[in-house]
Amino acid sequence: MSMTRRELLTAVGMTAGSAAMYHAMATLGHAQESTYQGRIELEGEPNGRRVLVLGAGLAGMTAALELRNAGYEVQVLEYREKAGGRCWTLRGGDDYTDIAGVTQTVEFEDGNYINPGPWRIPYNHHAILDYCKRLGVRLEPFIQKNHNAYLHRSDAFGGTPQRFRHIATDYRGHVAELLAKATDQGMLDAEVTEADRDLLVDSLREYGVLTEDNAYVASEATSDYRGYARDPGGGRDAAPTPSEPLSLNEILQSELWRWISDAESIHHQNTIFQPVGGMDMIAQAFEREVGDLITYNAKVISMLQDDAGVTVRYEDSRSGGEPVDVTGDWCVCTIPFSILGQMEHNLPSDKARVVDTMYYEGSVKFGLEFNRRFWEEDEDIYGGITYTDLPISLISYPSADYLSGGKGVLLGGYVWGANAYQFNAMAPEDAVRWAVEYGSRIHAQYPEEFSSGVCVSWHRVPWVLGCYGIWEDKARDYAATVQMGPDERIVLAGEHLSYLPAWQEGAILSALDAIQQLHDHATNG
């Protein structure tokens, strides 16, 4: 029964011409869409080898790692006692002191954690994924969409949370029904060609799980999407009971549809990742590579460039004391503009204006530990996100250690805008209590099971004073700000200098472009 490869190729309809198509397809991967060009190659002999890197976040450590690989002598100055910046994980035993001087000590059980900053890595963030691979950071799926998590509004359904699958399936069904009927009744003859009309109706029947009469109704078919009133079983009395769909009116008026597509965005689509064990596994991996280059607890006071190079003055961020001057031929500055604006520097005036006018958005995150994983045990929610109109905005369930015993940590709120300011103004312990009270509206188990909590308000984080940078006029100022001028010795990098603000990918891509510019200057100089 064996056959030759040629026979097989013929049998499956493949011709010589299609082989060319194959080759084209092989190049259709990420190269086409990505702005990451693979591992950076800095070749040629530079004029001036010593580089100061300010900040040991992912931008700074990327710059340090690649510049050393290219033969530069690198020194990194970092304000904190450890590297990572906003790539940060809080675990049991960790302390965190905010700008108001309030210290929180995290009381989580061993192995539990919260990422106050970035918590997700999309599949199309090629640069950070490549560094994870190179540096041996293990990744696991982050569950963004969970059909069994809730959508909740205080004024909808009497305040009772609704399962995502009910709202999403029923909305899709009703929309499909309306459009299928309108098409069948000839209302769309001007919009849809005759050749497409039957296919459109066919597709809507499948998309919306409609009857042959284009109706969205209670049935085993629709229950196979929205879930049954009683699930199918085994042995006796095992036939399932279909569930009753919500009406279009109920769904529209509830406004719970606002969250249906959140997981379909390019930033949240499957497969989206998190590092196993916490986001700072990435910071730790970088730190293993470049930790020997980092001067910790170094608070930069001034950064001055001239024809000969760059002089940076810093002091001990814990004790102050005598300032220290260090010099370099070049400098990569990843200090957030919210901090840089408070320092002495001699950046050109157009850049200085951007530094001074960039606004740092605030956000607040809560890590709440509970005595048991009730969301799994009682409510069959394994990872994913519940959305609510309460000030906490959402609750996210851990995407790891499913069905394990012991305590579990929820992201008990991720707050932006006006609500963030309310929490900013509170003592962390009060903010945590509010988060627990709000969450109780969604999970009745909260009060009884709550164990301990931590609150990070980014406007109160001393080394960044916000979450990410927002430009006064990005269209006007961006190009000049990211461009290292011909006479300059300093290049700027960080998430704020990217079109992926607030994402680690933006920080890394910015750093790679910055060191390419620096190297071009150094080799042409």
Place this chain on the structure above:
Amino acid sequence: MSMTRRELLTAVGMTAGSAAMYHAMATLGHAQESTYQGRIELEGEPNGRRVLVLGAGLAGMTAALELRNAGYEVQVLEYREKAGGRCWTLRGGDDYTDIAGVTQTVEFEDGNYINPGPWRIPYNHHAILDYCKRLGVRLEPFIQKNHNAYLHRSDAFGGTPQRFRHIATDYRGHVAELLAKATDQGMLDAEVTEADRDLLVDSLREYGVLTEDNAYVASEATSDYRGYARDPGGGRDAAPTPSEPLSLNEILQSELWRWISDAESIHHQNTIFQPVGGMDMIAQAFEREVGDLITYNAKVISMLQDDAGVTVRYEDSRSGGEPVDVTGDWCVCTIPFSILGQMEHNLPSDKARVVDTMYYEGSVKFGLEFNRRFWEEDEDIYGGITYTDLPISLISYPSADYLSGGKGVLLGGYVWGANAYQFNAMAPEDAVRWAVEYGSRIHAQYPEEFSSGVCVSWHRVPWVLGCYGIWEDKARDYAATVQMGPDERIVLAGEHLSYLPAWQEGAILSALDAIQQLHDHATNG
């Protein structure tokens, strides 16, 4: 700034009345919908303690585990040399001999595997999840939906695979546009109340990512869902380039919309699991509990019940030889009807008729190992499923070891119906070669990277001769078949005796109901 709990409750609008709502909500978990009632409790003194269990799949091992816990003396007879049945994983070094006597030796790299049978565990399969928890089986997310995997038809888009996100986003956008415009133009005034019309249009703008004029067009907004032509970057030249949507006509005519909702079904929704390391980790966990009760390599020849008990005759499945008779007061028979129908038994005639008429569906699965994980490295596909109209039906990417080096194993086809018969009739090595050739239409890297493969055709699996049981007339026969008659000593169990056929959950739920019936008989006898 501290406040009392009462103040907080008042502040967040909670009243005494809403506390009652909380309590109701706490009971709104899986108990309501599930047909699994939690860990089984068999109490009372039975009349006759010795039970024969036929088959050491998940149904048989569930029965054995729980009956021993309840004080019964249990013997399990298993045809194979190991337990698990269809809960089965093939790894490097494993041999498998089919009914035609053809032996395949799996050549996968250490750590790589394929699950020929069940491969997924939905979040609402409460019984098997509970056993995983009790028996210490670690679970990880199975990626069902991957926006970056492909949809493919040979006659659509010139045979070029399309990214799921393009088809799904554009279909949703066009559907939303058509319905929003029809609603705005008053075409749906008879169907949608005035109060709902504006909300419907608002919701469609959000759902479909429409402009204020209800148009679905190329833009940064739509690219934020379907993906960019060029992604946003960092540093210079970082502004993204929007991508151009496909037309509704292209999508409808391609029929790629047929697969859009597959991951939205209750059986495939998030969060869906797989055991870490292979599905048979569940079988192994059960076997650790009840392995001492199992007689392996025991091919059952006859199963006869009378007033006093049950006599089962078996022979060595490898060597034949002298048959052995064993007796029990009761018997749980989990042997698939495809096999049971070939044995001597004295089940009542109505049950015998079902045994004889049940059809076992066939399916074929391919495990294909490649020298590198090109789907990740070249195409940014991490887990998930590509659907195709080729005979292989789908390609599924491994939901583990993301971004790891070394070889990787794809599920290179999961075939049903007429196509399965074609593969049934081939030598496994030829079937594997076809799977590689078909897959080459989707992934050009196949021919160069292919390393080794295995093909399991369920109609050729000696101990089941099919994939799962299909009833001639389930509505007519089911209740009587799963019911243990008042004079009977044998009760039947397995996935075929459930409303979750082909799912492990069905097998376990069936077994739990079977042993409950057996115990009721034994304690009332």
